[in-house]
Amino acid sequence: MNHTSTRPRWVTRAVGVAGAAALGAGVVVVAAGPAAAAETVSDGTLSWGVKQSFRSYIAGPIAHGSVTAAGGATTAGDGTFQFPSGTGTVDGTTVDAAFAGSVHFTGHSGQLALTIAGLEVHIDGTSGVLVADVDSKSLSGGTIESYPDVELAALDLSGVSPVATADGYSWTGVPATMTEAGAPAFADFYSAGTALDPLSFTVVADDAAPVDPDPGTDPDPGTDPDPGTPAENEQQLTVVVAEGAVEPEPGTFSWEISGDDSVVSLGTATDEGDHLAAAGQLKPVVVTDTRSTRSAWSISAQVSDFTAGSATLPGKYLGWTPEVVTAGGGATAGEVVPSGRLTGSGLAETSTLGGAPTGHEPGTATLGADLDLELPTGTAAGTYAATLTLTALS
Ligand code: HEM
Incomplete structure (x- = not known):
């Protein structure tokens, strides 16, 4: 049976930035369509x-x-x-x-x-x-x-x-x-x-084909009889946040993605008439900066294109609304980035989740974001995966 895996890929990235304690963590966005095989x-x-x-x-x-x-x-x-x-x-x-x-x-x-x-x-x-x-x-x-x-x-x-x-x-x-x-x-x-x-x-x-319960009626049990047909105009979306690299050094800058599990669900995309929409929340990112230098820091992110087999959806379809979930250390949220379905680059362009300016108070802040995925109607069902790379600059 030919089919696309609904299994998200796990990605963890370390991103080096010159002269800074920079860490990266991967977020995989998976859109599992209803036609995904068993x-x-x-x-x-x-x-x-x-x-x-x-x-x-x-x-x-x-x-x-x-x-x-x-x-x-x-x-x-x-x-x-x-x-x-x-x-x-x-x-x-x-x-x-x-x-x-x-x-x-x-x-x-x-x-x-x-x-x-x-x-x-x-x-x-x-x-x-x-x-x-x-x-x-x-x-x-x-x-x-x-x-x-x-x-x-x-x-x-x-x-x-x-x-x-x-x-x-x-x-x-x-x-x-x-x-x-x-x-x-x-x-x-x-x-x-x-x-x-x-x-x-x-x-x-x-990730294997199930046993055909009635192979006698299947004209060709070796192939998926209908691999690409979307049963309905909906998709299930899941965001997998890979465990972030943690740098728990007191007196310095550290950040991590919080939560026991590493998965965020975007639920099932709804048909909004002229597009499909799904929403979810990024796992909060906890940033602690107790450096005496009180240097500025920021967390930014960029998403890759979504791919499902040979099909591709532009990463710009993903947007977000950052927020400071727990205030501290002078942190402020980044700008709202709307989905780029109609115009703009969405999160395909590096976007700021949050940060604090030079001279900020020492402390800990939790940053979050409402994720907003908009897809054109008629998007083929399938399993789409993308990587959102979070990068800290400090
Ligand atoms: C000698 C036989 C039984 C007597 C005297 C008896 C007595 C009672 C009493 C007095 C209550 C009320 C408890 C309360 O309000 O806190 C109750 C609740 C209940 N009984 Fe019995 N019961 C008997 C047999 C059974 C049997 C055979 C079943 C089958 C499974 C059963 C299932 C239940 C259930 C499901 C409740 C509700 C429990 C709840 O969620 O609050 N009982 N029973």
Whole structure:
């Protein structure tokens, strides 16, 4: 199967500037189009607490129960469960992933017995379902009722975008609500639509073609039957901020890109009529300058063209609005640079994120920027990557 990788490239750059402690860090901007081909999920973890109030009820004085995670599933310190060994497929807009392990709740001296196993996440665009094999003792008859492959929870992806990790993707805090079908397994204590715990999951996506589930019907299983057709006029955009070089020397100038993860999502581009638009935020850049010289400093950036295979989009389509997130050390934000979709050079031209003038107070500032990507309508779906190089002058 010929396809374009949806995997972002990781770039870290050191940029030397004469006579100055200059550091560079890479930012990769990836636009993953809906036509991106499926990748095989070889591993992954689903984190889900079912419902916090249910866990409290089970452990508390009413149910006097207990919870057991089994089959490879584990209980985290906060009481939520980790279901391991993800398998399945993932592409630009869909996920089909199954996870191993089970969790078993008991209570009321055995009158409550609920097992959730065989968890599967199925996502298509902005909606999805959490499927599970559920066994639960009924409140009335006391017999175990089985709910195989029940759509236990409805998932809302409208506000959550996947972020690229080093070897796959992750989704964090996906809102989940009880379904009609799932309610009986909880003795109908929750009606359909009741909020359950949000779920998070990561998948390791091998950059390889998935196994064709029905090779007999595929006239040529060796090629992508439709590699370039955009399913819809939308793209998922992800900005990967490579870990910045840190220079934590007291009494000098240092800067780093903050955040535990190194990924910023631009979400899904929306059709704005005459163009496609996506927005996101640069990971904040923390600058500390305690030099006694009080010399001026600035952080600037420049983006390369976006490429997807042989297709190219000009880097000028990316613009930004810099801001001082946390003031300090006399730092000020750089000028707004609009997307150069219609006019101007956008961030293809070196642009200032922020800086401080000579004589500034010593201190620490955090600089951020709202990123603004505008693409012409009709932009071919695909995986576009560009590098935004941040450079400090001090
Ligand atoms: C002897 C049988 C049972 C008794 C006496 C009982 C009693 C209760 C009581 C008093 C509450 C209210 C707790 C509160 O408001 O804080 C409750 C809640 C609940 N029970 Fe039971 N229950 C029984 C069996 C079951 C069974 C078989 C299930 C099936 C899974 C179940 C699922 C629930 C759920 C989901 C809640 C709501 C917990 C929450 O989120 O607050 N119960 N039960």
